[in-house]
Amino acid sequence: MLAITACDSFSSGSASPLKPIPGHVPAEPRFDTADELIAALGKEGIDCGVLRRRQGQVGSGSGLDCVASIDGERFENEVSVFDTGVVAEDEIGRSIASRREEPYEHTLVAAGNWYIRVLKPAYAPQVAEALDAVVLPPLFPLPDIPKKPRYKDLDSLADALDASVGCEMREREKDAADAMTCVTQRSEEPCAYLELHDTSAERDDALRLAISVPELPRFIVTAGNWSIQFCDRSLGREAADDLGGVVVS
Structure with missing residues (x-):
């Protein structure tokens, strides 16, 4: 190549x-x-x-x-x-x-x-x-992504996640204004990476980039203007059901 x-x-x-x-x-x-x-x-x-x-x-x-x-x-x-x-x-x-x-x-x-x-x-x-x-990133195929729910800010998304599988010890990413990590249930270290996206195209590129890096396996849930990357597959599936998102993996 x-x-x-x-x-x-x-x-x-x-x-x-x-x-x-x-x-x-x-x-x-x-x-x-x-x-x-x-x-x-x-x-x-x-x-x-x-x-x-x-x-x-x-x-x-x-x-x-x-x-x-x-x-x-x-x-x-x-x-x-x-x-x-x-x-x-x-x-x-x-x-x-x-x-x-x-x-x-x-x-x-x-x-x-x-x-x-x-x-x-x-x-x-x-x-x-x-x-x-x-x-x-590469134009990998993505599932049909629901247009809703949408969140006005990261704290609103984190609150929704907290009501599902937990989102404690929240920490904003220094180099990404619209990204945050937090600790979920059954984890002692940050296990969820939350992002808000300005457009659907930017969201889709973020999803495709995440799945194109084999060194960092992720279980991703997304809908509307947001995505969450989980280090635990079972937590991701539960959050997808509770938040009305779809799985990208």
Whole structure:
């Protein structure tokens, strides 16, 4: 798969339809080259050493593969920057979609005129935060998710969970304003991770990212504008029944 370049994944003669860039992908920042992008990443404390450079279609942009390190863990990234004077944004959208679908099912970080394939999805949120971007996980199928109930804030969601399987010792996540952990019944440590989501698209991306990281198995319950990840399957099933949610696992 490393031999497949992002810049080769679209062409004016492609049989696949053009697609818009997902609406929640920020319009900025934009970069002229892949080197400029990894320099910006380095300024935020994530150095990414160049392994190899990739040549896509002439004049379409630039790409390279690099290796970064977070908390002592090394992981590779495929960086693709597109020249929007040559490449239409709907062509970038088509390239993004093809990367997220079968057979590739890649996890991307995207904004502006670029995206990065993060080979270890667990580190994609930190890469996205460093570049003011968003994570676009693989387009795994999801069940039909009820539109309700919805909650106005995390405390309301936590109260509903507390009435079901407990939610004590609540602690807000430092790097996520709309996320919280708490201790449930039959657990001595935080066993529930609660999130509120601004849009259905952001909720679905959060769900898909959670199930794309095999190192962190989770039992997830969701509906409306919220999701809860449990470390205990039996608690998750009970909460799903009580809160009117569906299971994603």
